[in-house]
């Protein structure tokens with residue numbers, strides 16, 4: 391088993407502290423040695439009490455860890471861009487009269503909404519499928535939204551009736567702006583199944 | 597003849613400057629071979645015969661590592677032709693298939709990725725079935741779990757790069773999970789606890805998903821982010837952890853014995 395060519399030597403484990411490798415001179419005499427080599431007077435040894443050493447270590451480590459912490463925060467902050475080139479979250483559409491009864495207007499689909507005039511109010515329906523987030527298609531001939539990913543289907547008012555999705559499409563806040571147009575505010579949304587869409591904020595009377 | 601040439605080669609200064617030990621004919625020199633090479637020293641100096649048996653390890657960890665190397669080489673080659681910009685990404689992928697010599701390179705990279713996911717699971721399965729996760733190897737099991745996650749993340753981030761319908765929607769659906777992360781995802785539990793005067797501090801414009809995508813939707817910024825994650829961040833993390841993983845196999849007493 392044992393390799394005859396490798397000399398057995400006693401191994402101490404864990405090795406005692408300080409490690410047992412040979413050190414020339416002692417910590418105290420080392421500066422003298424350097425001074426002697428350089429040919430100058432040795433500097434007087436720095437007197438440090440246990441307490442002040444602890445304080446210095448505390449300060450040093452404290453400063454270091456704080457710097458690392460602040461650096462980490464900067465790193466996280468770096469991931470959040472200041473300027474986004476996406477479509478704005480709040481935008482005007484068209485005057486409310488231009489949305490005729492029982493139709494879905496797809497003009498603002500690129501902004502993530504369908505404007506529907508349904509059940510007596512004008513609503514802004516989110517284009518994000520509530521199953522897993524694909525974008526459904528509006529099929530006018532069948533009068534329904536149909537998701538190509540896994541086949542969820544929604545009525546014109548966004549309420550689901552087929553496929554794997556568990557809940558209706560979400561709706562966004564709408565209001566009439568100073569310019570007389572219908573504005574959509576995607577910062578605020580409601581969920582039909584939670585009964586939060588009754589508010590005037592989420593549908594204006596057609 | 598050959599022996600003479602070998603002796604001459606081993607006598608040259610070039611050889612001696614690289615290898616600081618004699619031919620591996622003695623046990624001591626064989627030990628030196630392992631210890632004086634930065635790559636080999638990650639391995640145990642000695643291996644149990646049982647640990648080398650294919651029926652014990654299936655060499656699944658080794659195969660995973662091999663596939664990682666395949667992915668690294670083919671991936672770097674693909675990087676010579678692929679630009680992570682929405683306007684050109686898909687065209688570059690098409691060009692890699694149709695115009696670039698050895699269009700199979702992309703297939704090797706893709707199939708290699710699938711294979712690596714399979715082998716890493718099988719490796720985990722064999723480690724589990726042989727009980728090799730038990731002390732003193734718990735820590736290496738932990739490293740392994742992180743390596744598994746990194747392997748899956750490599751596949752996930754690479755999935756977006758072809759920039760076709762499948763890619764965009766798969767990543768859209770996949771990253772939607774981040775919305776539901778507790779506290780830092782805007783639809784997750786606890787997110788609504790962080791409010792000032794009724795205004796939510798965690799919303800779709802500043803939550804964890806926003807940081808991941810560089811926006812609210814999978815877009816130009818996402819493509820670049822995933823490219824950097826896929827080509828640099830995740831591989832570097834995986835390489836460091838693999839070095840630790842192999843080193844720990846050695847430090848934990850080599851490959852475990854049969855049950």
Ligand code: HEM
Nearest residue numbers: 653655657658660661720728736737740741743744851852
């Ligand atoms: C990138 C992924 C991984 C690579 C490249 C890798 C590589 C390796 C290699 C080459 C070995 C030597 C034995 C063998 O080939 O089976 C090994 C052993 C081991 N791996 Fe992994 N591995 C990876 C992921 C994992 C995972 C996911 C786990 C489990 C959670 C894991 C846990 C272990 C343990 C505990 C050992 C020691 C086994 C023993 O001593 O028998 N590794 N790994």
Ligand code: FES
Nearest residue numbers: 519521522537540
């Ligand atoms: S994402 Fe729409 S059905 Fe699954």
